[in-house]
Amino acid sequence: MHALCRAVSPAIADCELSFIGREPINVALAHLQHGEYVECLKKLGVSVIELPAEPGLPDSVFVEDTVLLFDELAVLTRPGAESRRAEVDAIAPAVQAVRTQVERISAPGTIDGGDVLRIGKRVFVGLSQRSNQAAIDQLASILKPFGYSVTAVPMQECLHLKSAVTALSDDTVLINPDWVDAAYFTEYRQIRVADSEAHAANVVRIGAAILMPSCFPETLALVQAAGFAVSTVDVSELQKAEGAVTCCSVLFIG
Numbered sequence: 152m153h154a155l156c157r158a159v160s161p162a163i164a165d166c167e168l169s170f171i172g173r174e175p176i177n178v179a180l181a182h183l184q185h186g187e188y189v190e191c192l193k194k195l196g197v198s199v200i201e202l203p204a205e206p207g208l209p210d211s212v213f214v215e216d217t218v219l220l221f222d223e224l225a226v227l228t229r230p231g232a233e234s235r236r237a238e239v240d241a242i243a244p245a246v247q248a249v250r251t252q253v254e255r256i257s258a259p260g261t262i263d264g265g266d267v268l269r270i271g272k273r274v275f276v277g278l279s280q281r282s283n284q285a286a287i288d289q290l291a292s293i294l295k296p297f298g299y300s301v302t303a304v305p306m307q308e309c310l311h312l313k314s315a316v317t318a319l320s321d322d323t324v325l326i327n328p329d330w331v332d333a334a335y336f337t338e339y340r341q342i343r344v345a346d347s348e349a350h351a352a353n354v355v356r357i358g359a360a361i362l363m364p365s366c367f368p369e370t371l372a373l374v375q376a377a378g379f380a381v382s383t384v385d386v387s388e389l390q391k392a393e394g395a396v397t398c399c400s401v402l403f404i405g
Contacts, residue, residue, distance in 0.1 A: 152197045152357060154400040155245055157214050158204035159185050159389075165209040166392040167232045169280055169310050174391045181388035185212060188399055191384050195357045197402070202245055208238050212389070213398040216263040216281075217242045219290075220403035223297045225250035226290065231261040231281030249403065254293045260286030265311030265398060270318045274301045275335065277312025306331045313397050317354050319361060319379055325370070327352045342377055345369035353395035355402070362396055 164176045192199055205211040210232075217238045219226040225246045227239050239255075247253055256262050266277035267290075274294060276287045284303060291301035308330050309315050315330035323340040326333055327349055333341060344351040344367070351370035354363040361374060365383035374381055386396060 152402060152404060153249070154192055154197045154199045154402050155202065155214055155218075155220075155242070155249075156185075156189055156192070156199055156400050157202040157211055157242070158182070159212045160204050160209050161206050162209040163212065163392055167210055167234060168393050170308065171391075171393055176388050176391050178388075181212075181392075184384070184386050184388055185399065188384050188386060188396070191362060191382055192357070192400060195360050195362065195382060197357060197400075199400075200245060200249075202242070205238070205241055208235070208241065210235050210392070211238050211241065213265075213392075213394050214238075214242060214401050215398045216265050218246050218401055219264055219267055220246070220250065220401050221269070221294070221297065221299070222404055224252035224254060224293075226293055227253060227255040228262045228264055229256040229258065229260055229286065230263050231279070231283075256286050256289050259283070260289050262286035262290065263311060264401070265313050268312055268316060268318065269299075270324075270339070271321055272299050274299050275304050275312060275316075276301060277304050277306045277315075277331070279306055279311060281311065302335065304331060304335050310393055313353055314350065314395065315352055317352055317397065318356055319354070319374065319377070320356070320359075323377070325352050325354055325374065342373055345373065350390075350395070353397055355396045355400070357402070364390070364396055366390075 263281040266282040316326040351367035
C-alpha cells in the first residue's frame with residue numbers, strides 16, 4: 152500500500168468552506184497533526200510519498216480531491232471549487248510517476264475525490280455542491296472498460312459523500328443516514344455513527360485496519376465492537392478547514 156500526501160499550506164486559513172463556520176486555524180499545530188497523520192499511515196504499513204507544501208494553494212493538503220487512483224489507471228479530477236483546480240496540475244507529475252495511464256475529467260464536469268467511494272468494483276459518487284452528473288458520466292465511461300460500475304448518490308447537509316459514508320471492509324460501511332440515503336448501501340452491513348457524532352463516518356481503510364479521528368469516542372467504540380482494529384489521530388485543526396482523515400492521502404496499490 153502506498154499513499155500520496157502533501158504538506159500543509161501556510162495559507163490554509165484561506166481554505167474553501169461550505170458547511171461549517173470559519174474558525175482561526177493554528178497553522179503550526181496543523182503541520183504537527185498532519186505529520187502525526189503521516190506517521191500513523193507509515194506505522195500501518197503504508198509507504199508514503201510526501202509532496203511539498205503549496206503556499207499559493209490553501210486547500211492543497213487535501214490531496215484526495217485532486218485524483219482518483221485505481222489499480223489500472225489514474226483519473227485527474229476537476230474540483231467543484233474553482234480556487235482548487237490548480238491543485239490538479241500541481242499533483243499531476245506525482246500521479247504520472249505511479250500510473251502509466253492517466254485520464255482527466257473535463258468541463259462542464261466537476262468532481263472532488265472526496266465524493267468518490269470505491270468498494271471493490273463498485274464506485275459510488277456523491278451528487279454534491281462539488282460533483283455533478285456530467286463528471287459522473289465521464290467517470291463511468293472511463294472506468295467501464297475496466298469492469299467498474301458507477302452509481303450517482305444524492306446527498307445533503309455535508310461537503311462530500313465520504314463525509315457521510317466510508318467502507319470499513321468490502322462488506323461493511325460506516326454511515327450517517329441523515330446525510331445520505333442508506334438504501335444505496337443495502338447490500339452492505341451498515342454501522343451507523345453515534346447520534347452525537349455526525350461527522351464520524353469519514354475513516355480510512357488500510358487493509359484490515361481503520362484510521363479515524365480521535366474526537367469520536369462513541370463511534371470508535373461501535374467500530375471496535377464490530378471487530379475492527381482502529382487507530383486514531385488528532386486532526387482538529389484540519390477539521391476546521393472542512394477536512395477529514397480520507398482527505399489527506401490518496402491510497403493506492405503497487
